[in-house]
Amino acid sequence: MLSPRGLWFLIVVILIFVVGAFLIPNYSVVPALASLALLTWFCVEWGLFQVRVNAVVARLRVSRQMLQGGRESPMLWVGRVFEVRVRVENPSAIALPFAVLEDRRPVATERTRGTNVVFASIPARGQVEIVYSLVAPAPGLLRFEGVNLRVCDRQGFFYHRRFVREAVELPVLPPLTDDEGRQRATKQFNTLPPPGIHRLRRPGSGSELLDLRDYRPGDPPKLIAWKPSARRDKLITKEFESDVPVRCRLFLDTSESVRLGPTGNTLLTRLVEVAAAVAQASAANRDLVGLTTFDETVAHGLLPARTKMHLINVLRRLSEVASLQPGVRGVPSELLTQRAFPLAHELYPELMTKRVNSMPWSRLWLPLLDRKYGWVVLAMILLSPLLLTIRGWASGVANFAAMTVPKSWPFLTKLAWFTLVFLVSIFPPATFGVLFWFTHGVRGWFGERRRKLTQRKQVASVLALQDGSGPAGVERYIHDDEAYAAQVAAFLQRHRLRCPIPLYDERGLYLYRCPGKAVVLRDALIEAVSRARDNELYVVLADLVELGDDLAPVVQAVRVARARHHHILVIVPWPSDVPPPDDHQEAPAGTRTLADKAGKGLPPGTRQDQERKKVRKKPTARNKTGGLAQLLRQTLCRQYQESFKRLRRELGRVGATVMRLNDGDPVRAVLDRLDRVRGMRSRR
Amino acid sequence: MSSDRDDTIRDVEIDDRPDGPDRTRGDVSLERSEVFALLFGDPPVRNYLVAGLAALAMIFLLLLQEGSDLGGLLIVVIGSAGLVLLWPQAPLFVLTLLTYFLLYPTGIPGEAFEKRWEIAEGHFRPADLILAFSLLIYVAAHYRLISVTWQALATEGAVRRQNEPLIRRPPVLIAPNELGILLGIGIASVFASQIVWWVANSVAIRPGETFPFVWSGAERSLRRAESPGALPPAATRFLALTGMFLFGVLLSRLVFGYWRLRSMNAAEAGMIVLDHGWGETHRERSRIENWRLWRRERTRARDRAAVKPRQGPEKPPIKTANRSTTSPPKHHNSQNPSHDPRQRAGRRTGDRP
DSSP: OBOHHHHHHHHHHHHHHHIIIIISTTTOSHHHHHHHHHHHHHHHHHHHHHHHHHHTGGGOEEEEEEEETTEEOSSEETTOEEEEEEEEEOOSSSOEEEEEEEEOOOTTOEEEEEOSEEEEEEOTTOEEEEEEEEEOSSOEEEEEEEEEEEEEOSSSSBEEEEEEEEEEEEEEEOOOOOTTTSOOOOOOSTTOOOTTOEEEEEEEEEEEEEEEEEOOTTOOGGGBOHHHHHHHTSOEEEEEEEEEOOEEEEEEEOSGGGTOSSTTOSHHHHHHHHHHHHHHHHHHTTOEEEEEEEOSSOEEEEEEEOSHHHHHHHHHHHHHHHTOOOOOTTOOHHHHHHHHHHHHHHHOGGGSSTTTSOOOHHHHSOOGGGSHHHHHHHHHHHHGGGGGGSTTHHHHHHHHHHHTSOTTSOHHHHHHHHHHHHHHHHOHHHHHHHHHHHHHHHGGGSSHHHHHHHHHHHHHHHHHHHHTOHHHHHHHHHHOHHHHHHHHHHHHHHTTOOOOOOSBOTTSOBTTOOTHHHHHHHHHHHHHHHHOOSOEEEEEEOOOTTOGGGGHHHHHHHHHHHHTTOEEEEEEOOOTTSOOTTSOOOOOTTOOOHHHHHTTTOOTTSHHHHHHHHOOOSOOHHHHHHOHHHHHHHHHHHHHHHHHHHHHHHHHHTTOEEEETTSSOHHHHHHHHHHHHHTOOOOO | OOOOOOSOOOBOOOOOOOSSOOSSOSSSOOOHHHHHHHHHHSHHHHHHHHHHHHHHHHHHHHHHHTTOHHHHHHHHHHHHHHHHHTOTTHHHHHHHHHHHHHHSTTSOTTOOOOOTTHHHHOSSOHHHHHHHHHHHHHHHHHHHHHHHHTOOSOOSSSSOOTTOOOOOOOGGGOOTTHHHHHHHHHHHHHHHHHHHHHHHHHEEEOTTSSSOEEEOOSOOOSSSOSSTTSOOHHHHHHHHHHHHHHHHHHHHHHHHHHHHHHTOOHHHHHHHHHHHHHHHHHHHHHHHHHHHHHHHHHHHHHHHHTOOOOOOOOOOOEEESSSOOSSOOOOOOOOOTTSOOOOOTTOOSSOOO
16 A cells, blocks of 8 residues: 555656656756656565565464463463463565564553564564563453554555454463462361261261161161160161262352443452352362353353362353453444444454445435435426426527527537526426435535445444355345444454443433343252252352342242252442442432332332432532532432342341442352351251 | 554553664654664664765766756755755655756756757766666665654554554664665666656657557657657657556556455455445345335334233243253343333443443
8 A cells, every 4th residue: 555655755756757758858858767767666666565465464374372380371360470472474485674563462451571562574484473471450351363464665655554363262260369268167166077078967978976776687787886786785776977068059140230341340350250269269178169150141050069170160161251241232333333443444454445345436325315305306306397388488498598608609619508508497496406416415425424334334344244144234234223233242242342331221221230130040049959959058149239129039039049948148249439338328418218218109219219319308518518419429329228238138038148249358258158058057 | 553442451561662762663753862873873774874965965966067056955955954854755855856957957947948859869878877866866765764763654544643653664674785775776777767768759659550669769850740640759758658657557457466366365355245246236235124124113113002011021041061951042121111220329321440
């Protein structure tokens, strides 16, 4: 491609050549000779550049290595530095004198050493290496797309950009706990069984005596209790307790409500970190741990186990869900295009050029008949011939056209002018209609609409090429906002790029409550209860504060689980900008809490309820100075705290413990609960 | 570097910038003192500077020989200033000035001297060859110095963005034989251009002949055609040069176009096919899509009007790692418009903290 420098150079040289070769060669041939020499040199440089682009750039190969801890690793760990080695190989016999190679870094990574941009010349049959170190501060999936290559000639006349794709996805597993994190169970009872097991009040092969019974033929002699047998004068057999491992099942909420936020700093990331710490601590105690991830529609489960392979699978699953992005529901298509177009332009530059991905001028034309007044204009055009029914109209127009023709003009010119004036004047409504049609349609060739439509078409073409839907898919993505949004969301998700999304729709409804996850969680809990063999601990890491009345299925499931003597611990994420609910803050005057509303019969969260909350009594001095924004913020915080208290109250009634994610150490709380399950005894 | 990612590619505080002009990096802008240090202190860069200044000196001498001392001086001043002060447009001004002072050696407009046999004798004159060669070397040296000290790679868009760094060519990448190759290419270009000019002025076009191109030599009249029916020399020159240019363009397009097709990847080829297919059918498909969307909106409006009270949400299937699903999952649109959600504290449209 010609750069601005090359373009100006070419223009000036051609201009001087034209002047020197055709206007002043009789005065001096040197300008023509000099400019011709410069043009020849320009063509030679262009030819050399094209040879390099076709022979070298098109054949470059990229290979990548990730090293962590000094060795190549297929997966990475949070917080640990890893080295990225990218090798760009040139298999051709032609060298590239100057190239800028940039390894596209994944989002949400921090560079610790080296640089991912290299300025190098690629030798013939040689290679260039890019080495740098990164650290991933949050779990998820890192996607390395490839190397962005830009080449130019030595003068800066030409440049070429190509993206050498070499997509690699690596999971970033949650951090490994250190020795302090590997918490072992503390011995609370003298008869505490070894870690990883607890008592089951059924006969088994444990070491604790459960019961004495009469001897049955076939019982092994070593189980005979001799002293009671001597006392009763008949054989008595000992029965021991069965050692059953403690099971802990984690239910992790991966719905869209917890995916909101910048990459690596979402509520889901924090939940994943807690889940990973719990899983590792449980595994260290040789307890079985299982993981079930659920969202609004489906739940995926990993049955409890305690092998190292299972732990790795759990951590991998956690890293996969940590990288999930919220949907783009409600996002305007223009915003999606603004996000997807630069990404497509960066990753697929050869597919976004006008040469292969064009927008014809006819498509940009604004159709007049799309508007209602277009039919009026059409009628004006079609009905104009009715003017001929007026007596003397045609002759009058002809006389008028003849009067406008200057007599000094040549005959043909006079004839052409007469014809033009006659045609324009014979049907004035048609003339006006055609002019209106033209000015209306040609507006589409200019302005913002052209840019937006062209960008959308180019993005739609890339999406259609990737999903194989062909020209029909291109047209569908241009017209159908829903299909386009779905494809763009998948495109952004695939390339791990987030899109700013609106939290509320046009009616003011919050879009990310996700009440459907309550049903999914209920079914997952009940299924876990049906599979459970003994007292288990269910840890629910979910954002349930906003559900309100939709919490009923969860309450039902908790009740079923408690009926089977399982323990339920619910950990809810808490926004960092909302004060804890147990901090006593004065509510603004006139605002009413959920408790105040309870007696009014209004369901909380309804529009009437919110309108009532707007009613204020006499404003205090505090409100005067706070400002409306602060007042609103305090009210919203209060509402959120009340919602949490309600959640805690409802689940507490059925026996579940609710705690906040940033309230103390949730991992410690889970492990303490596991200990309680381990040391629990049933009453005789 | 050029992406619009605002998703926080965070860098820890790393100061990679060495003291003084870095010879290995091309994304660090140079201060004026660093530019001078590079121009006069770095040997490969200095070679280009010396070559450019020498070319300007030769141009001055040749113009002095032509009687245009003022022109030579102006060209030397502007060219030298452009080389040292990194003025990108200097070569274009030098070209224009050279043309002007070759036409008006004294610099006074109107005092041009027409030479009857200038075209006939203007072939392979050493002074002309040296002048063209010097000009070429100066222009090439100037642009290569600009690439090393200021900018080599064009910006992504038509207008440079605010934070977009200028990419220059690191001096460490200057090969030792670069200047030699440039001199060789320059000599070859000058000779090639001379041959083209000679051929364009020596060929006569006779449209009536079987083969219209005839070699007539340089001794031709300036304004009259050589024989009745033949084109005048000026028209012949125009047609010959234009024809050679178009033929060259055609040949290069044939060669490089075919080569580009051969090196095209599957995605690019697929996009070409897709784009052509869409271009031929988009009118009909547009009508079909408009109808489909109209039909869908109408169906949805009808469904909304006939919606019954909700009986409860559907029960989605549960998937586990060890058993298959019993039924495919269904999309659960569970936005309940009857509930006014409690607005989150401190959350505005956009990303959550």
